[in-house]
Amino acid sequence: MFENYTYLDNSSITRLDERVFEEMKPYFFEKYAIPTSETGYSMGIEAREALERSRETIANVLGAPPAEFIFTSGFTESSNWALKGVAQAKSGKGKHVIVSKIEDFSVLNSAKALEKQGFKVTYLDVDGDGLVDPDHLKDSITDETILVSIQHANQEIGTVQDIKSIGEICQEKKVLFHTDATHTFTRLPLDVQEVPVDLISVSPHTIHGPSGIGGLYIRKGTAIRKWMDGGFQESNRRGGLENVPGAVGFAKAVELVTPAENRELQKLRDHLMERLLKEVPRTILNGHREKRLPQNVNITFELVEGESITLHLDMRGFAVSTGSACFSRTLEASHVILGIGGGHERAHGSVRFTFSRYNTLEDADNVADAMVEVVENLRRISALSQ
Amino acid sequence: MFENYTYLDNSSITRLDERVFEEMKPYFFEKYAIPTSETGYSMGIEAREALERSRETIANVLGAPPAEFIFTSGFTESSNWALKGVAQAKSGKGKHVIVSKIEDFSVLNSAKALEKQGFKVTYLDVDGDGLVDPDHLKDSITDETILVSIQHANQEIGTVQDIKSIGEICQEKKVLFHTDATHTFTRLPLDVQEVPVDLISVSPHTIHGPSGIGGLYIRKGTAIRKWMDGGFQESNRRGGLENVPGAVGFAKAVELVTPAENRELQKLRDHLMERLLKEVPRTILNGHREKRLPQNVNITFELVEGESITLHLDMRGFAVSTGSACFSRTLEASHVILGIGGGHERAHGSVRFTFSRYNTLEDADNVADAMVEVVENLRRISALSQ
Numbered sequence: 001m002f003e004n005y006t007y008l009d010n011s012s013i014t015r016l017d018e019r020v021f022e023e024m025k026p027y028f029f030e031k032y033a034i035p036t037s038e039t040g041y042s043m044g045i046e047a048r049e050a051l052e053r054s055r056e057t058i059a060n061v062l063g064a065p066p067a068e069f070i071f072t073s074g075f076t077e078s079s080n081w082a083l084k085g086v087a088q089a090k091s092g093k094g095k096h097v098i099v100s101k102i103e104d105f106s107v108l109n110s111a112k113a114l115e116k117q118g119f120k121v122t123y124l125d126v127d128g129d130g131l132v133d134p135d136h137l138k139d140s141i142t143d144e145t146i147l148v149s150i151q152h153a154n155q156e157i158g159t160v161q162d163i164k165s166i167g168e169i170c171q172e173k174k175v176l177f178h179t180d181a182t183h184t185f186t187r188l189p190l191d192v193q194e195v196p197v198d199l200i201s202v203s204p205h206t207i208h209g210p211s212g213i214g215g216l217y218i219r220k221g222t223a224i225r226k227w228m229d230g231g232f233q234e235s236n237r238r239g240g241l242e243n244v245p246g247a248v249g250f251a252k253a254v255e256l257v258t259p260a261e262n263r264e265l266q267k268l269r270d271h272l273m274e275r276l277l278k279e280v281p282r283t284i285l286n287g288h289r290e291k292r293l294p295q296n297v298n299i300t301f302e303l304v305e306g307e308s309i310t311l312h313l314d315m316r317g318f319a320v321s322t323g324s325a326c327f328s329r330t331l332e333a334s335h336v337i338l339g340i341g342g343g344h345e346r347a348h349g350s351v352r353f354t355f356s357r358y359n360t361l362e363d364a365d366n367v368a369d370a371m372v373e374v375v376e377n378l379r380r381i382s383a384l385s386q
Numbered sequence: 387m388f389e390n391y392t393y394l395d396n397s398s399i400t401r402l403d404e405r406v407f408e409e410m411k412p413y414f415f416e417k418y419a420i421p422t423s424e425t426g427y428s429m430g431i432e433a434r435e436a437l438e439r440s441r442e443t444i445a446n447v448l449g450a451p452p453a454e455f456i457f458t459s460g461f462t463e464s465s466n467w468a469l470k471g472v473a474q475a476k477s478g479k480g481k482h483v484i485v486s487k488i489e490d491f492s493v494l495n496s497a498k499a500l501e502k503q504g505f506k507v508t509y510l511d512v513d514g515d516g517l518v519d520p521d522h523l524k525d526s527i528t529d530e531t532i533l534v535s536i537q538h539a540n541q542e543i544g545t546v547q548d549i550k551s552i553g554e555i556c557q558e559k560k561v562l563f564h565t566d567a568t569h570t571f572t573r574l575p576l577d578v579q580e581v582p583v584d585l586i587s588v589s590p591h592t593i594h595g596p597s598g599i600g601g602l603y604i605r606k607g608t609a610i611r612k613w614m615d616g617g618f619q620e621s622n623r624r625g626g627l628e629n630v631p632g633a634v635g636f637a638k639a640v641e642l643v644t645p646a647e648n649r650e651l652q653k654l655r656d657h658l659m660e661r662l663l664k665e666v667p668r669t670i671l672n673g674h675r676e677k678r679l680p681q682n683v684n685i686t687f688e689l690v691e692g693e694s695i696t697l698h699l700d701m702r703g704f705a706v707s708t709g710s711a712c713f714s715r716t717l718e719a720s721h722v723i724l725g726i727g728g729g730h731e732r733a734h735g736s737v738r739f740t741f742s743r744y745n746t747l748e749d750a751d752n753v754a755d756a757m758v759e760v761v762e763n764l765r766r767i768s769a770l771s772q
Contacts, residue, residue: 002416002429009419009427013627016414028402028596030388033395033705039693041395041700043388073459073598076616076626105625109615211629212459212598229495230462239491240462241399243597307425314427319419 006363007319010206010295010356011155011183016249017208017357023252024210027245035233035242047244054251061254062200062217063191070234071247074214075182077228078201079106079149081216081238082178085224086147086199087114090176094144098122100132102339104155106201107180111149120144129288130159130340134169141173152181152190152200156323156336156352157287158296160188167196176222182206186257187265187294198222208357209253213246261357266294268355268364273297275368280375286323286337286350297353298323300337300346301371304378309351312374318367323350392749393705396592396681396742397541397569402635403594403743409638410596413631421619421628433630440637447640448586448603449577456620457633460600461568463614464587465492465535467602467624468564471610472533472585473500476562480530484508486518488725490541492587493566497535506530515674516545516726520555527559538567538576538586542709542722542738543673544682546574553582562608568592572643573651573680584608594743595639599632647743652680654741654750659683661754666761672709672723672736683739684709686723686732687757690764695737698760704753709736 007015027050035051036044052066059069072078087097099111101123111121122140126132132150141148148170153160163179170177178199181190185202192200199222203214218224218237230239269292277283282302301309306322313320323334324347332338333347342350353367393401413436421437422430438452445455458464473483485497487509497507508526512518518536527534534556539546549565556563564585567576571588578586585608589600604610604623616625655678663669668688687695692708699706709720710733718724719733728736739753 001432005429007419007429009430013418013420015418018415021414028407029404032399032401033393034398039697041696041705043391043393043705044395046387073463074626076614077459077463080615080625104616105618106616109617109625113612113615205627210598210631211627212596212632226499228462229466229499230490230492231495232491239466239495240460241591241597245596246598310427311425319427319429 005317005319006359006367008353008355008359008363008367009319009321011352011354012321013205013211014208014356015358016210017253017256019256020209020249020252024245024249027248035244051242051244051247054247057251058202058215058254059217061186063193064217065220067235068218068220070216070218070237071243072214072216072228072238073212073240074205075180075201075203076106078203078214078216079104079178079180080110081227082199082201082224083107083110083114083147083149085227086176086178087119088225089223090146094146095119096122096142096144096146098124098137098140098145098148100124100126100150102126102130102154102336103149103151104180104182107149107151108335124150126339128340129291130154130157130336131288131291132161132166134162134165137166138169138173141169141175145173145175147176147178149178149180152179152184153188153293154287154336155183156334157298157340158293159287160184160291160293163190163197164195171196183293186254187262192217192219199224204250204253207253207257210246210249213243213250215250262294265355268359268361269294269297271361272353272364272368273299276371279368279372284346286340286342295355298350300342300350301375302345302349303382304349304375306348306351308378309374312378313367313370316370316374318370320367321352323352324348391703391705392745392752394739394741394745394749394753395705395707397738397740398707399591399597400594400742401744402596403639403642405642406595406635406638410631410635413634421630437628437630437633440633443637444588444601444640445603447572449579450603451606453621454604454606456602456604456623457629458600458602458614458624459598459629460591461566461587461589462492464589464600464602465490465564465566466496467613468585468587468610469493469496469500469533469535471613472562472564473505474611475609476532480532481505482508482528482530482532484510484523484526484531484534486510486512486536488512488516488540488722489535489537490566490568493535493537494721510536512725514726515677516540516543516722517674517677518547518552520548520551523552524555524559527555527561531559531561533562533564535564535566538565538570539574539679540673540722541569542720543684543726544679545673546570546677546679549576549583550581557582569679572640573648578603578605585610590636590639593639593643596632596635599629599636601636648680651741654745654747655680655683657747658739658750658754659685662757665754665758670732672726672728681741684736686728686736687761688731688735689768690735690761692734692737694764695760698764699753699756702756702760704756706753707738709738710734
């Protein structure tokens with residue numbers, strides 16, 4: 001029923017790639033055992049080898065030793081673990097945590113949960129493009145600070161932070177640094193040999209990998225408590241049944257992303273961005289023009305509601321997302337658009353288009369054509385009703 | 387490569403059922419969006435409907451309203467959440483938690499984590515069959531007690547607790563009651579209208595469902611903090627991307643379990659149990675003879691090591707599990723066998739056989755034949771070497 005549907009909400013989740021699926025299949029039906037030690041039975045040994053191969057593939061992309069990459073159930077668990085696990089391990093040193101105002105909810109609400117447990121949290125302001133000011137961060141770090149969590153790129157407006165400078169400040173100040181790289185992983189380079197980052201949340205759900213799996217990079221020696229208590233899995237760092245098909249699919253998804261694909265996404269992004277900003281009057285680009293996720297376009301269309309656009313685009317066969325309150329199921333409009341100083345109206349009229357491997361330049365043109373008409377129609381109705 | 391392999395470690399994980407897989411497939415490739423509200427786009431609405439239908443199917447089996455069933459990433463998360471979420475919510479009332487000594491690691495090690503946070507934990511003894519004494523439980527509850535967590539059936543020895551009596555004691559004493567029903571779910575009845583239980587951990591991985599998904603039943607009004615912080619998913623009770631294919635697969639797995647299948651499993655269990663206890667000298671049944679999971683056989687073969695049996699059975703094409711230390715990757719022998727007073731030798735020689743939908747009476751006979759020979763051979767070698 002969605003054959004002619006153009007899906008442009010790829011930062012929420014992506015279609016599974018058939019090649020990922022084929023790679024996972026044997027682990028559903030033939031080699032489905034959980035990983036066993038070397039003294040275990042052969043099907044379990046096969047599973048263990050698959051798990052470790054997958055870990056290596058993924059860790060490689062980060063320039064990390066495989067032992068520093070732990071599988072989790074997703075980026076939400078990874079970020080909960082990073083914030084709460086470090087908070088528990090380091091509370092003897094201090095009880096101050098710093099996050100940016102525009103973090104994804106997994107970081108933001110983990111920070112809020114820590115506040116309820118007696119931690120002090122600084123929510124760093126960002127500028128109009130969504131960028132954290134490294135000097136401002138530096139001034140915010142106190143003797144009590146144990147952790148800084150600033151995302152690699154923003155989930156809504158796509159702004160990419162200068163995490164190298166941020167990491168260097170943290171390193172100099174001897175504070176742990178976590179970054180949520182959910183949206184940049186494999187799309188933008190991040191090498192732990194170059195960037196002094198201690199913890200990284202990643203996930204394959206935005207790169208045509210499976211749901212229900214993610215990972216946390218933990219630099220050797222980082223003080224962090226176990227968060228998911230259970231058995232001795234993941235070198236006794238994270239309890240819970242290993243999701244071998246998930247891990248294998250995660251690794252395959254990582255392998256399939258190429259620099260050419262990322263360049264192609266950026267081409268689609270720039271094409272759509274230029275057309276919309278040029279052809280639709282009264283638009284505002286949300287997020288930084290250049291320091292931006294290759295797959296992300298986010299624009300506010302003044303005087304219209306994001307939900308109305310979503311609805312009308314859906315009727316024309318396009319799926320997009322909005323920072324408006326009702327659609328996003330939160331009680332308020334996008335905290336990201338509010339965070340960049342946009343105010344409620346700008347948030348309500350914001351629309352996010354995110355591209356994937358399955359989108360083409362034709363999709364970008366089609367959605368641009370549709371947007372020109374839809375926005376014009378909605379503004380006409382709105383003008384008539386006033 | 388495992389075509390002629392007889393897998394008998396079905397309490398660790400099971401092969402995915404093709405029908406489960408077929409049900410999940412459209413949510414990988416066609417309707418892969420994350421659930422959106424009713425004002426969202428149509429693919430997201432489809433996903434939401436699938437998620438809610440799945441929730442209803444699963445909740446029904448427990449006799450629960452769908453709103454009381456929350457998806458998680460697995461039973462490990464469910465049990466972490468139950469223990470830690472209640473501990474946080476109720477610490478104002480008291481800081482005492484009661485668990486049995488033979489709980490699975492997700493419960494046991496969550497309890498140990500709570501101890502490190504200043505909670506007091508009572509680890510209840512069990513009798514030689516693995517049963518908790520309800521009177522003993524009653525005596526252990528103090529004014530400080532906030533939660534009792536006692537499993538429905540044991541992961542290794544299969545003993546089924548009288549959770550109705552346990553629940554009634556908790557209800558009378560006004561203490562919350564959590565049960566880990568990972569191994570009984572759909573295999574044995576558990577109806578929240580009849581059993582006064584407040585929280586239940588469940589998972590589809592033992593009933594031919596997918597990995598990476600599980601659930602927690604939470605009775606309405608139960609005081610529990612959010613544990614997985616993130617977005618507003620799951621009625622704002624559990625953050626994190628919804629795993630729609632996982633949920634759909636979970637529901638299908640639940641639908642496929644029939645009373646006839648459970649009777650068949652019990653037949654295989656009894657057949658293997660009788661043959662081994664009769665034909666192999668010096669054996670001890672671990673766990674209760676009747677109050678027992680329909681799929682579980684656990685026997686200690688005296689004077690032999692579980693690892694040796696596992697290895698030799700594997701060479702003959704059978705996968706089984708042992709409570710011995712090296713195989714299970716823990717530092718010590720099975721805490722369950724030690725918990726029923728078995729001592730290290732009994733733990734080391736213990737072997738668990740667990741049946742599934744894909745096993746036959748012939749499998750039971752074949753593994754019994756193999757065991758008779760393997761144990762005899764191993765004992766002969768061991769006698770010669772002494």
